[in-house]
Amino acid sequence: MLPLIALRNLSRNQRRTLLSLLVVCVGFIGLLLTAGFVRASFVGLREAVIQGGLGHLEVVPAADLGAANSADRTGRPPGFAGWREIRDTIEHQPHVRAAGATIQFAGVATNGGSSASFVGLAVEPDRERRMGMAVRLREGASLPEAEGAGGEDQVLLGVGLARALGAAPGDTIAVMAATPDGSLNAVDMVVAGLFTTGFQELDGRILKTSVADAQRLLGTERVTSVIVGLTETSTTPQVETALRQLLTTGPAPLSIVTWETRAPFYGQVRALYGSIFAFLGTIVALLVALSISNTMLMSVLERVREFGTLLAIGTSRAQLAQMLIFEALWLAAIGALAGSALGFGLVTLINALHIEMPPPPAAVDPILLELLVQPSDFLWIFGAMTIILAAAAIPPMLRVFRLQIVDALGHV
């Protein structure tokens, strides 16, 4: 009966109840949108990091990890030779979409008059595509996919590097790099296209070519690592364990590195966003709690004589307190229900509008405002609202506990 009375009590002052519901509803929507934005940012950043070339996992010789320079490797050239076999083994594992070799190198590119130093990344273009790593081409064409297709060696240049070299698609540039044994080599490469990494600074330095072409330049059969792309990011730990069992023993043990380890900034961004969200959440919770508490207190003051009567006819103070809690819970439930419906509509609308936000510092492209809301968000925000409103009911409850029946009955 108390829940019924509590629900009907909300209908007494409809304007005030509507205002309270609005507060709960707006608070709910605020938390929902923020949670959706934060999750979309996390997922977006995670996938951008993975699709941007990091892959879900990287397989590297254990000896290369922590070796800051060639001197640390005591004369052994970096990377590993039997990579094709390893790559094919990895590709036969469950949840693996594809695996591809990479070579990281550095050197100087020159276009006759001007030259510029670069950081080089060699990939297997066909496997990179299968892993879902799309090259953001700005001009020209991608690298040819067929390995050993013959013809001229081809490169993609970061837009900034191309600008520094004055190179355009179709131009031939000389690419020079130190080989693993310390000598210098240079080869002519045709600029297939210009691309962006999304980061201005990197665009000014990056050069991308195929593993085969890089191996010709560097005079080596070795590769730096094998990148593994999975069907689902969530399977990363599972595949990591499987690969660890498969590859980390033997005479030349390999290490498996997850994308999270390779992108420590992801964790930092997560922590930063997490604390911003917690801060905003606390403010929303405080505003909702204070507002509802104040409204409920007003409502209690208006009903002092009624509470006196209820106490006189045998209602315990605990039962009155329960009634107030029920009132708060009804507000939470109805407000959250309205918030869920409106919030869902708003999320759908915002996602449909494809709103662009200005690019963050050092980035090239604007960011699409996206909200990623999960069913669990509705549940936990509802839970949070319930707790916040229950807390808001505490001051009015204390007021009821202090009531003197005789005074209350005489209250006008």
Next chain:
Amino acid sequence: MMAGLRTLTAILIVLVVTRALAQGPDELLRRSDVGGFSPRSFRARLVLTSMPQGARHEIEVWRSGDTRTLIRFMDPKERGKFLLRLDSDVWLITPGAKKPVHLSPSYRLYGGATLDEILGIRLASAYQVESVSTGTDAGGALVVLELRAKAEGSLFPRVRYVVRETTERPVVATYRLRSGRDATAVEFLQWNERGLVYAKRLIVSDLLRKGAQTEVAILEVEARAIPDGLFSLTDPTARQALP
């Protein structure tokens, strides 16, 4: 007795150094300059050993006058690759690139030593003696010449040049950066005294990277005229015809 011996030794050193310097420090620099020993045109075979990896690389040097040098890489993997130096410009010529690729003159062969460090800077022409002091080591009396570059903007404005008094051969040349920091030390370990005089074995230490050393062994030096075609930037025919 011991005091007497020490006094005698000191007197002898002073006498010897005084004799060496009697002709002037600049003259000592000229006579000891390792570059000065080489003929104007020569072909030489060198083996460079990078430390601590111990990787050996053989190169062939073709030099004509002070301004033109061609380095031919002799390792099977590096056949067809050349380093061409014309005045202060250094070019890399590889079979993979149609045109020579311009390099910095401070480019280090196999990451270890620059061409100047291997072939010797013409110290006598590029530097002048600023101050002289003396010293000794296990091999005897030394003359220490502090040199200053004649040209403005030289990569190494100062060189500490230590010459063995008795042989007038350099012992060690330490190249200093504008900041005063020691950048490279070249130690002359062995000399060819029969026929052409040249340092047969030297060690180039990169003092900016601890432990990075290149040992240079000069296997042979042949004084001869070098065809101009070898130094052509545009026409590779003469280089391709090399045996």
Next chain:
Amino acid sequence: MQLAFEVRGLAKTYRQGTVVVQALSGIDLAVRSGEFMVVAGSSGSGKSTLLHLLGGLDRPDAGNILFAGVDLAARTEAERTRIRRHQLGFVFQSFNLVPVLSAYENVEYGLWLGGMAKPERRRRVEEALDAVGLADRMHHRPDHLSGGERQRVALARALVNAPIAVLADEPTASLDTHTAAGMVQLLIELNATRGTTFVFATHDPTIIARAPRVVHLSDGRIVDEMRRSAG
């Protein structure tokens, strides 16, 4: 004869700002079970205070109140709440119904507090509302009932638990003369048919004139007492 209330040496003072008001002093009173007693007196004579003390809504400064043999002043609040819930009924001047509940629900509330099963509650509520003549208005909310109807709902609420005693503080003060007379008649009938003890605080001469026993209060003291023989 069993006593519903037995009051000895009852005293109660209130503090109004700096002034101490002697609301009751030296009250000795015995109310028999099934008795219909009116506490009469002018405003401020101590009627309401006496009723509050009899109902266990407040504690006396001195004296004892035995209700059905139980000393109310010696009980905890929880115990007094239970006594009020099961053994006492209250009727207030301003009806004091819960505005968001229907007549039926207002009456049912006390039974629900007592933990009674729903079918039994229904039977009792319908019977109580029938007894006050409101069977056909039971699903109306108080704001859709007249003053007399509201007070009859309040009466039904007080009676539905079959309490030992009903305490009514000025129950006809908010009613017109005609309705008040009907109300008094109803109270007398219920007292006669159910044997419930009724204690009324009033200055309504209609009730005073028809009450079998009238205790007059003035300045917190019993100044007169009058008994009429039944009939």
